[in-house]
Amino acid sequence: MEIEDEEFGCLGIPTEAQIWKQQAALVQAEYEQVAADLHQARANILKLVDIHAITARERDQALHLLASYKRDLSTAHVELSAIGNKMRGMQMAARQAAEMPYPFPETSAAPDPSPAEPTSAGQQRSLCLDQDNGGAYGHAGMAEPHTQAE
Known part of the structure; x- marks a missing residue:
């Protein structure tokens, strides 16, 4: 028994040409989507390159400013140490002067108003x-x- 297909060709079974045409349309749509995604990715890459360049410049400026602040801080620390050392020296001198007064009254800063003449018997x-x-x-x-x- 043979079945005739020609009568039933309108039942929704596509022909080989229709299958190739459908496949070509699907590939074309996929290509257009990939091309749009590629275009968007390239635009994003350009934006990221610009952002990276800006942030690199800002980073370099911040590092330069940080180095400047470190130099200023170091200078201030040296000055603070010098002032602290000077203050400690003055405090030590004041403590020593309070503990042991200067042993030579003749060499004090105030001159004696009436210097006594040494006598031969004195x-x-x-x-x-x-x-x-x-x-x-x-x-x-x-x-x-x-x-x-x-």
């Missing part, structure tokens, strides 16, 4: 260097007051 005060290491006041090479009879 004693004369003079300063002489103590040559040993330490001396009576605990400082090497400091002058010590001594009294001498003429």
Whole structure:
């Protein structure tokens, strides 16, 4: 028995030419979608390159500014250390002056209004260097007051 197909050709079975035509339309649509996506990707890449260039410039400026701030901070730290050292030195000198007043009243800054003339019978005060290491006041090479009879 043979079945005749020609009578039933209108039942929705496509011909080979119709299948190739449909396949070509699908490939064409896919190509157009890929081309649009590629165009959008290239535009995004250009935007990203521009953004990268801008941020690289801003980063370089920020690094330059940071280096400048570090130099300023270092200079300020050196100045602060110098001032702190000076203050500590002044505090130490004030403490030492309070603990041990200057042993030589003759060498004070205020001059004596009526200097006394040494008499032959009186004693004369003079300063002489103590040559040993330490001396009576605990400082090497400091002058010590001594009294001498003429």
